[in-house]
Amino acid sequence: MGCGVCENNCPVDVPSEFDNYLGARKAVYIPFAQAVPKVAVVDLDNCVLCGTCERVCPAKAIDFSQEPRTIRIEVGAVIIATGFKFFDPSRLGQYGAGKYPNVISSLTMDRLLVANSPYGAVVRPSDGKIPRRIAFILCVGSRARNPRVGYPYCSRVCCMYTIRQAQSTILNLRKVEVDVYYMDIRAYGKGFEEFYRRAEGVGVRFLKGRVARITQKENGNLLLRAKIIGEDSRIVDEEYEMVVLALGIRPQHKAIARLLSDLDIDDYGFIRTVSPKLDPTATNIPGVFVAGVAEGPKDIVDTVMQAGAAAMRASAYLTEL
Structure with a gap:
């Protein structure tokens, strides 16, 4: 039925995979709002077997006596x-993913930007502060020269979803500086180049270069060192309150x-x-x-x-x- 009665009555809270562990879900839950079919599942690894969901279910759909079974189906095609799957950024230790809480993945940023965000706003994970300076780093795990630390191919989607996130960040927070560090902007689809130029128009700053490392200060801010490529090639050290890694796939x-x-x-x-x-x-x-x-x-x-x-x-x- 997708009524959610079981979910509303479950006493157990578990970190939500759908929210990239930013929010919580119940031990019995509908995976996400748009799930098809919209059917609740029981997470037996975290369920305390209190029986509450079974008692309150109006359709009597929960049966703890069920056992796993294998179904064999003959098909024609x-x-x-x-x-x-996303690239695991912890393989690149220089970025501090998994070590510094304010270095987040592109998927985590997406959950912060949507209307049903678990926090209701774009905040940094370490202290709930609204960031006023954010950096996006492209090609994390893509176009790697060494296949042991990434994928040799372009993941194609990273440039455009990063530009969308950068633009949405400015429109959501207003008083915020957003920098995007990139190797190349690959806006290959219909209207993509115009979308890229529009992001520049709303204040997104694009910096062609490679990020060498990220370190964390005592206040949780992040120090980013990068080599900027161009007519005035130079090494820069910039401080940000949050860094978003655009992960390859x-x-x-x-x-x-x-x-x-x-x-x-x-x-x-x-x-x-x-x-x-x-x-x-x-x-x-x-x-x-x-x-x-x-x-x-x-x-x-x-x-x-x-x-x-x-x-x-x-x-x-x-x-x-």
């Missing part, structure tokens, strides 16, 4: 759309790849299609199709287009069986 289809051992995977770990230009959803296995970041880095618009193509391709394949 498969679409792999397993999404992505990688596919997360390992479980599927193990099941489909013949699936063709490219050098970067993405599923290879038989013809990227003429048939961009078909894999080397007949009846198995792919969409989204499982095939390669892409934004929402390209993902929706490829998902539609994969659905039609699978439908056509089924009619031929």
Whole structure:
């Protein structure tokens, strides 16, 4: 039913994965507001088995006597759309991710900026203070020269979601300075260049260069050292109240790849299609199709287009069986 009665009556609070651990959820909970189907799940690792949710559920949908079971389903086609995982920034110790609380990921910043933010405002995690100077660092984990500390490819989405976040930060906080450190701005889509220029117009400062390290002061502020590239190349030391890392992305289809051992995977770990230009959803296995970041880095618009193509391709394949 998605009524939320069980969630409202649960006595256990647990850090929320959806809010990137900024807020809390219950041990019985609906994963997020837009979940489909909108059905509550019980987190048995944190549930105290008090039985409250079972007693108050109007649909009698909770049954603690259920056991895990394996279901075998015969299908005519498969679409792999397993999404992505973010780069782990703790692999780059110079940025202080996981060590300094005010160095946050792009996903955490997204949760701070949305209307249903767990804090209701953009605040820094260490003390709840509204930051007045924020730095964004692009290509964290992407375009790495050393594959042991990152991915050699461009993740494609980082530039534009960072520009959106930087612009939203200024519109939300008004009196704030926002700097974006970048290697290249790759605004390749329709209207993307205009969006980038509009961000400059509202006050976002773009600095071409590489960030060498971040250290923390006693008051929680962050000292950032970077090499700025240009006609007046120079080393700068800047102080910020919060730093946002724009993380690269990688596919997360390992479980599927193990099941489909013949699936063709490219050098970067993405599923290879038989013809990227003429048939961009078909894999080397007949009846198995792919969409989204499982095939390669892409934004929402390209993902929706490829998902539609994969659905039609699978439908056509089924009619031929």
